[in-house]
């Protein structure tokens with residue numbers, strides 16, 4: 001970056017004309033000087049103790065991650081080999097007729113699985129055209145650290161997989177999907193290129209410009225409660241992992257754009273141990289489940305991890321907390337709710 005800026009500075013100087021015109025031999029003394037000072041300016045400054053510590057911590061984290069990955073790969077390989085051996089010994093104890101029947105049965109199971117996958121895909125394809133529109137607004141990617149951005153990608157992957165499994169899938173859109181966010185997601189999430197999801201480099205208010213009055217930005221900070229979803233409305237979720245650093249940011253931005261806002265009716269149906277600010281994947285899950293059931297209580301209980309609900313509400317059927325939840329833990333909410341939950 002520094003050298004690109006320096007390049008721009010150079011282009012403004014007469015010396016630069018020579019530099020761009022010809023070889024190194026045609027450099028003027030002035031140009032040489034600019035080049036040298038430019039070179040010096042881009043030399044890395046020594047790291048502070050704090051930065052060194054951070055780097056070391058990051059290195060250890062990466063090493064551990066690589067070791068975990070290698071051991072998972074090894075375990076998977078062993079499990080596959082074991083399975084092969086089991087099948088082998090099973091077949092060895094069978095008569096020829098039994099073997100044929102067993103193979104036929106396996107063929108049926110495989111084709112049933114394939115048909116199921118195809119059915120899910122065509123349901124999803126249809127949902128892209130006619131399903132309830134849910135938008136992930138990724139315009140705040142630049143505010144996230146690398147770790148938060150990775151967590152955001154995981155949350156998007158979870159959201160997509162909820163939609164794949166849903167009996168009534170929704171039409172998912174990624175808006176402001178470009179730059180660093182796009183790069184990280186494409187690199188981190190295998191098979192993303194096959195996803196049935198709308199992708200837009202443009203911001204949500206550009207993509208849905210014609211339906212502006214139908215757009216509702218969801219935010220825990222809104223004074224309006226979402227009573228029910230309307231099939232022709234567009235529900236926007238802020239694609240942000242911010243540990244509540246940017247409290248009420250989405251509300252402020254949507255209000256400034258003249259976009260309606262609403263909060264999920266959480267307090268009306270469940271008691272939480274902490275913040276009402278949920279992770280993106282939980283919000284998507286709740287919306288998808290509401291679309292399938294029109295039942296807020298069921299959708300909320302099914303989607304919000306048991307850990308975030310009071311003992312009374314958490315009757316063990318809730319999902320486990322994820323690393324994404326941990327990343328979202330932050331300072332207290334504007335309304336003073338504690339931070340035990342999120």
Ligand SMILES: C[S@@+](CC[C@H](N)C(=O)[O-])C[C@H]1O[C@@H](n2cnc3c(N)ncnc32)[C@H](O)[C@@H]1O
Pocket residue numbers: 217218219220221236237238239240241242244245246247248249250251262263264266276277278279280283328
């Ligand atoms: C981790 S939150 C981001 C919090 C962020 N500081 C903000 O200003 O919204 C991710 C997104 O999930 C949605 N969300 C989370 N909790 C919600 C709730 N209780 N009601 C409605 N939307 C919620 C919002 O769209 C929010 O932007």
